[in-house]
Amino acid sequence: MVDATTVYGAHPTQDEIDEVLGQRRSAAIGTLNEDGSIHLTYVLFLYEGDRLYLETASVTRKARNVAARARATMMVQGSTSTGRSLMVAAEGIGRVIHGSEARDINHRLRAKYIKPGALDAIDRVWGRLDDVAIEITPRRWRSWTGDILHEETAKELEGSYDDAWIE
Numbered sequence: 457m458v459d460a461t462t463v464y465g466a467h468p469t470q471d472e473i474d475e476v477l478g479q480r481r482s483a484a485i486g487t488l489n490e491d492g493s494i495h496l497t498y499v500l501f502l503y504e505g506d507r508l509y510l511e512t513a514s515v516t517r518k519a520r521n522v523a524a525r526a527r528a529t530m531m532v533q534g535s536t537s538t539g540r541s542l543m544v545a546a547e548g549i550g551r552v553i554h555g556s557e558a559r560d561i562n563h564r565l566r567a568k569y570i571k572p573g574a575l576d577a578i579d580r581v582w583g584r585l586d587d588v589a590i591e592i593t594p595r596r597w598r599s600w601t602g603d604i605l606h607e608e609t610a611k612e613l614e615g616s617y618d619d620a621w622i623e
Contacts, residue, residue, distance in 0.1 A: 476534035477503035487521035502565040511562040522550035546594035
């Protein structure tokens with residue numbers, strides 16, 4: 457029998473974290489509103505040089521929040537090539553990037569998700585809207601894997617953990 461300390465204390469390796477951050481996944485980003493509440497939204501992201509990047513328009517709440525308060529948290533959930541499930545969150549300093557630097561970052565971010573033959577067209581359309589990039593420099597990383605919980609649950613089920621979920 458496992459306890460909560462064992463389950464919630466199980467952390468992925470740095471290689472597993474890097475693998476998930478390199479995948480084509482969406483992430484949730486939280487920024488701080490003026491009234492102290494959190495604004496949450498899903499974004500596409502790029503992990504490069506120990507920093508996280510996302511593209512957006514300068515008129516969005518997330519861009520305005522980062523410009524005003526320079527704080528952001530991003531969370532990604534994924535699986536490693538070995539099938540290990542994990543969650544990775546980065547809390548840090550946010551910065552809004554403008555001009556050619558933002559265009560270059562946004563192009564690299566899109567190239568992670570968009571087929572090469574479609575990238576130029578997507579750049580032309582999205583570039584008219586998403587005029588800035590947000591950079592998050594992580595100050596604190598949080599990570600967790602549910603593998604121990606899944607394994608213990610599968611034993612109790614006497615079968616597959618994944619088969620227990622409604623599709």
